[in-house]
Amino acid sequence: MSKPTIKQRAREEIRNFWYIATYLFVCFAVLMFFESTLTNNANTGVFSLGTAAIKAAILAKFILIGDALGIGDKSRAPRLVGSIVTKSIQLWLLLILLTVIEELVVGLLHGHALVATWAEYRQKPAVPLFAKSLVVLLILLPLIATREFSRTLGPGVLREMLVARPKD
16 A cells, blocks of 8 residues: 555644534534523524634644544553543543643734733633533544544545435
8 A cells, every 4th residue: 555645644634624613513503592591691692603613623633633642542442332431531631731822822913911811811710610521522432433443444434424315
């Protein structure tokens, strides 16, 4: 089997980014819509979709960074379910770390001192932050499961199973 060219690898990377970003966008848009119904804030629709798209793109890139770093690849789980859970948790922890770093960078870009941004971030209540991060973990589980199933079955097999017409 020949080694993929840079163009083929770039195309595959872009396709993976769009699959992940689209999945995350749908999840985040639905969650933000649900959250807006709880607060009776009907004017957040357009802004929530934009925010959902930006968050989805950022987290999709973070997930691809995790893949490039080999997060979860060395899972010693004897069963596929263990591998999925281990990789999801490791990726979840990486996303938490990268999200905190992102918040610090955004603060710097807005002209705030790093110490002030960190102090402001630490002022946020921990329980809602943790709850939101758990929702991200729940979103990651089916994403990682699908990717692991696809990897285990082989290139294109899962996609073919999902989109091919059944043979009579």
